[in-house]
Amino acid sequence: MSTIELKQELHDYINQGDEKFVKIFYEMAKAYAEQLQQDKLITESEENIKAGRISNLDETQKIINSWNV
Numbered sequence: 001m002s003t004i005e006l007k008q009e010l011h012d013y014i015n016q017g018d019e020k021f022v023k024i025f026y027e028m029a030k031a032y033a034e035q036l037q038q039d040k041l042i043t044e045s046e047e048n049i050k051a052g053r054i055s056n057l058d059e060t061q062k063i064i065n066s067w068n069v
Helices: 003-016 019-050 057-067
Strands: none
Touching (some): 003 019
8 A cells, every 4th residue: 555545534533533543643643743753852862962063061050051041
């Protein structure tokens, strides 16, 4: 089944689903998207560590403090 066909079938399931199904499906999709984002951040962090792009505690604290401006 192609991606387009899968998307259409998912739309059909959502349109036919009751409130409980839609909420569960939404939470599942949201959790998946959040996990993808976390995996991306972890990969980027690992690449930065391997490349030596790291900060010591003082530098990190200065960065964090700049966020609270």
